[in-house]
Amino acid sequence: MAYSDKVLDHFKNPRNVGSLDKEAKNVGTGLVGAPECGDVMRLQIEVDEVTGVISDAKFKTFGCGSAIASSSLATEWLKGKTLDEAAGIDNMDIVEELALPPVKIHCSVLAEDAIKAAINDYRTKNGLPELTDAAAASANA
Amino acid sequence: MSQRRLIYLDNNSTTPCDPRVVDTMVPYFYDKFGNAASRSHHFGWEAEDAVDYSREQIARLLNVEDKEVIFTSGATESNNLAIKGVFEMYAKKGNHIITAETEHKAVLDTCKHLEKAGAEITYLKVQEDGLVNLADLEAAIKPSTILVSLMWANNETGVIQPMAEIAKICEKHGVLFHSDATQAVGKIPTHPRETGVHLMSFTAHKMYGPKGVGALYVSRKNPRVKVTAQMDGGGHERGMRSGTLNVPGIVGFGKAAELARLEMHQDAERLGKLRDRLQAALCQLEETKVNGNEGSRMPHVTNISFKHVEGEGLMMTFNQNIAVSSGSACTSASLEPSYVLVSMGLGDDLAHSSIRFSLGRFTTDEDVDMAVKLVTDGVNHMRELSPIWEMYKEGVDLTKIEWAAH
Numbered sequence: 001m002a003y004s005d006k007v008l009d010h011f012k013n014p015r016n017v018g019s020l021d022k023e024a025k026n027v028g029t030g031l032v033g034a035p036e037c038g039d040v041m042r043l044q045i046e047v048d049e050v051t052g053v054i055s056d057a058k059f060k061t062f063g064c065g066s067a068i069a070s071s072s073l074a075t076e077w078l079k080g081k082t083l084d085e086a087a088g089i090d091n092m093d094i095v096e097e098l099a100l101p102p103v104k105i106h107c108s109v110l111a112e113d114a115i116k117a118a119i120n121d122y123r124t125k126n127g128l129p130e131l132t133d134a135a136a137a138s139a140n141a
Numbered sequence: 142m143s144q145r146r147l148i149y150l151d152n153n154s155t156t157p158c159d160p161r162v163v164d165t166m167v168p169y170f171y172d173k174f175g176n177a178a179s180r181s182h183h184f185g186w187e188a189e190d191a192v193d194y195s196r197e198q199i200a201r202l203l204n205v206e207d208k209e210v211i212f213t214s215g216a217t218e219s220n221n222l223a224i225k226g227v228f229e230m231y232a233k234k235g236n237h238i239i240t241a242e243t244e245h246k247a248v249l250d251t252c253k254h255l256e257k258a259g260a261e262i263t264y265l266k267v268q269e270d271g272l273v274n275l276a277d278l279e280a281a282i283k284p285s286t287i288l289v290s291l292m293w294a295n296n297e298t299g300v301i302q303p304m305a306e307i308a309k310i311c312e313k314h315g316v317l318f319h320s321d322a323t324q325a326v327g328k329i330p331t332h333p334r335e336t337g338v339h340l341m342s343f344t345a346h347k348m349y350g351p352k353g354v355g356a357l358y359v360s361r362k363n364p365r366v367k368v369t370a371q372m373d374g375g376g377h378e379r380g381m382r383s384g385t386l387n388v389p390g391i392v393g394f395g396k397a398a399e400l401a402r403l404e405m406h407q408d409a410e411r412l413g414k415l416r417d418r419l420q421a422a423l424c425q426l427e428e429t430k431v432n433g434n435e436g437s438r439m440p441h442v443t444n445i446s447f448k449h450v451e452g453e454g455l456m457m458t459f460n461q462n463i464a465v466s467s468g469s470a471c472t473s474a475s476l477e478p479s480y481v482l483v484s485m486g487l488g489d490d491l492a493h494s495s496i497r498f499s500l501g502r503f504t505t506d507e508d509v510d511m512a513v514k515l516v517t518d519g520v521n522h523m524r525e526l527s528p529i530w531e532m533y534k535e536g537v538d539l540t541k542i543e544w545a546a547h
Binding site for chain 1: 454529
């Protein structure tokens with residue numbers, strides 16, 4: 001199976017690889033997937049507490065090229081977005097941007113899950129209720 | 142502009158044709174194009190002579206009679222013919238077949254097919270080192286058992302089964318023994334008669350011959366084995382396999398067998414050293430595991446898990462330069478990791494982290510040096526990206542984490 005140029009680009013030059021301080025109050029961490037399934041993504045966001053805008057995002061991913069590209073792309077998209085905007089990122093946007101084939105759609109789903117998990121971690125830390133699917137859907141609308 | 146040669150370390154998938162094989166084949170596409178079944182003219186005689194000679198070359202490699210070699214389209218067909226053919230031919234004697242979980246799909250799926258036709262199949266588990274447990278095998282045999290089908294060497298790990306011991310158990314209980322020897326023939330000595338194997342599948346393209354031609358060895362005496370043909374037609378190959386013979390392919394197969402007989406030992410010795418060097422160098426990396434019994438293994442194969450790195454992602458770091466294969470899910474549409482490694486008791490995580498390196502006649506020292514460098518760099522790069530490598534390095538017990546399986 002041939003990878004798209006965009007997947008190859010993100011795989012060869014992954015953006016925003018690394019870690020943020022997961023103990024910090026303004027950092028949200030999402031860890032999704034499982035080693036047994038061949039994919040683990042850790043996605044972190046740092047939120048500007050005054051503006052509510054994501055000021056930084058980092059990832060580390062154990063997985064195939066599409067999984068790495070999906071998480072790399074997600075960190076690019078997250079920066080500069082408000083939490084509500086971030087919650088509206090849909091896995092199919094990632095599929096479209098990276099031209100993922102059907103067998104790799106699960107990689108984009110995992111990236112969306114990682115984004116939501118990171119947002120929820122931040123919200124929990126800051127005494128906000130967790131996102132529900134409905135809230136995510138309305139943010140998406 | 143010079144383009145660097147792509148390094149091919151996937152010889153268990155297929156081998157390149159030896160140029161000496163191709164040279165012998167070429168005339169059979171041009172002047173000598175006859176049908177080996179045409180008994181009435183020169184073109185047919187010439188083709189038949191060529192097929193006979195090839196059959197002798199193959200029989201000599203196996204130390205068997207030439208009439209015991211039945212040509213097919215490849216090992217998948219040979220496996221189908223052997224297992225389905227025995228099941229149908231010996232239906233009165235019983236319906237039970239014993240095989241193992243680590244067999245090739247051509248055997249497993251054939252057995253699954255027969256289950257629908259009334260066969261009872263026992264799929265033996267293997268030990269952690271990939272070997273079949275002989276006590277388990279013997280315990281599985283019952284009065285209705287007609288066939289044991291176990292591979293000579295495994296395609297993913299190179300592990301060689303204890304063929305002579307398995308044959309003794311089959312002999313003791315009067316059960317036929319078939320072996321898928323696709324990965325072994327032409328690489329190590331495979332003498333079915335001396336070993337006690339009654340049917341043996343193999344193919345040309347794993348031994349530097351062409352694709353699309355294989356054979357089934359069928360013992361003619363002590364015991365005289367018969368298989369029911371799976372295709373109806375002109376009754377070629379002693380009635381066991383109808384269809385016009387692929388004469389150029391068979392000629393190439395014969396030449397490949399002759400070369401294997403003459404060069405197998407020197408190839409195996411050279412490749413064994415190269416494989417050992419490759420494996421030792423890659424195991425300098427932290428947290429690696431060699432999969433399969435290293436004492437009973439094909440000389441040109443090693444299967445290594447690089448912990449906390451996913452195999453397909455790892456391959457992407459070097460697949461512009463090196464061709465290997467991975468036991469990870471994502472290489473196939475199934476998303477399941479290698480069933481062979483899982484059957485050996487490897488966790489799914491380690492199965493996802495595995496890479497198979499299979500060397501061949503045309504692998505050079507420089508190829509191995511380059512592979513060591515590129516794979517080492519790739520593993521280090523992927524570990525930099527891996528959250529579970531970071532957690533492992535921080536001393537987190539990964540087994541204690543509640544992963545959200547998906």
